[in-house]
Structure formats: C-alpha cells, structure tokens
Amino acid sequence: MPAVSNTSPILGLAAINRLELLQKQFENILIPPAVVQELKLDTEFTGTASIRQAIKEEWIRVQTPENIHLIASLRLDLDWGEAEAIALALDKGISAIIMDERDGRTTAKAMGLSPVGVIGILLRAKKLGDVNSVSQALQALKKNVGFFISKSFEEEVLKEAGEFS
Numbered sequence: 001m002p003a004v005s006n007t008s009p010i011l012g013l014a015a016i017n018r019l020e021l022l023q024k025q026f027e028n029i030l031i032p033p034a035v036v037q038e039l040k041l042d043t044e045f046t047g048t049a050s051i052r053q054a055i056k057e058e059w060i061r062v063q064t065p066e067n068i069h070l071i072a073s074l075r076l077d078l079d080w081g082e083a084e085a086i087a088l089a090l091d092k093g094i095s096a097i098i099m100d101e102r103d104g105r106t107t108a109k110a111m112g113l114s115p116v117g118v119i120g121i122l123l124r125a126k127k128l129g130d131v132n133s134v135s136q137a138l139q140a141l142k143k144n145v146g147f148f149i150s151k152s153f154e155e156e157v158l159k160e161a162g163e164f165s
Helices: 007-015 020-026 033-039 048-056 068-074 080-092 102-110 118-128 134-145 151-160
Strands: 003-005 029-031 060-062 096-098 114-116
Touching: 003 007, 003 020, 003 080, 007 020, 007 033, 007 048, 007 118, 007 134, 020 029, 020 096, 020 118, 029 033, 029 080, 033 080, 048 060, 068 080, 080 096, 080 102, 102 114, 114 118, 118 134, 118 151, 134 151
Parallel strands: 003 029, 003 096, 029 060, 096 114
Antiparallel strands: none
16 A cells, blocks of 8 residues: 655654665655655765665655645645645545644645554554564654654553553
C-alpha cells in the first residue's frame, strides 16, 4: 500500500536512522517537489544521505501533483509541502498520508485522507517487532530534530507501546 508523505516524518525518521520503517509499512512513498525542496537533500544534514539513497532506489518517488487550483486553495492555510502532499494523495487516489503537523492532518482528514505521523509509524513498528523501544526513538527525535511532544501525550504513547508504568 503506497503512501504520500510530507517533509517532517521523512526527515525525522532519517535523522534517527529509521527511514526503513516507511518502506516496511508502505512499500512506496510518493513525495511532491515542495517536499524535496524542504528536505534540503543537497546538504549533509543528518539523514539526508539515506533519503537520497531511498530516492535512488525508487522506493521514495518524486511526483508532481496535477491539481494546481487545489494547491493554491490549500496554501491559504498550509505550507507548500503539506498542500502539495495532500493534492498529490488526492490526485493519485492514495488515502494514506504521512504528516505530523496538526493543521495539515486536520485538513487531510476533512478531505477523506487517513493521516499517520511519526508516532503512529513508531507504534506500528513496535507492534510488528521492527522497533524495540518507542521511548528511545522519541528521545532521539527530540535530540536530533527538535521533535516536540507534550509530556501527557508522550505518556499516553508510551502506555500504548507498553513502555510506561
């Protein structure tokens, strides 16, 4: 089952050396040009080499969304990456969209898409045995990319992962 992704989940997972979780869970990931620009693949930021490799291996593919009017409308409330990712998912008839930002997720849901974020990816990976510790992954995300999660939500996530007593 393919998915479309926004920038932050790819960047976050790559920065903690867990980009392969996307391939395991979705096989193919489509990203629009705005996401490619936001990933800054011409830098040596932590994780960019693995993202470039995934694109080279073609399990992450760049595709341009067709509905420019939808993108323009979405841009009133969202950034370029989110707007193009939602438009691309709708263009391709792909319901799974990987996105962390609240406004983008809300808009995606309202448009009939099924958003999942990094935390959802990590929880699923834990259930599948692909991650031993969601807590360690969250700590790495905080340290490596400044990922924010409230203390109460983190406790809720760790309870669901079976890592909080």
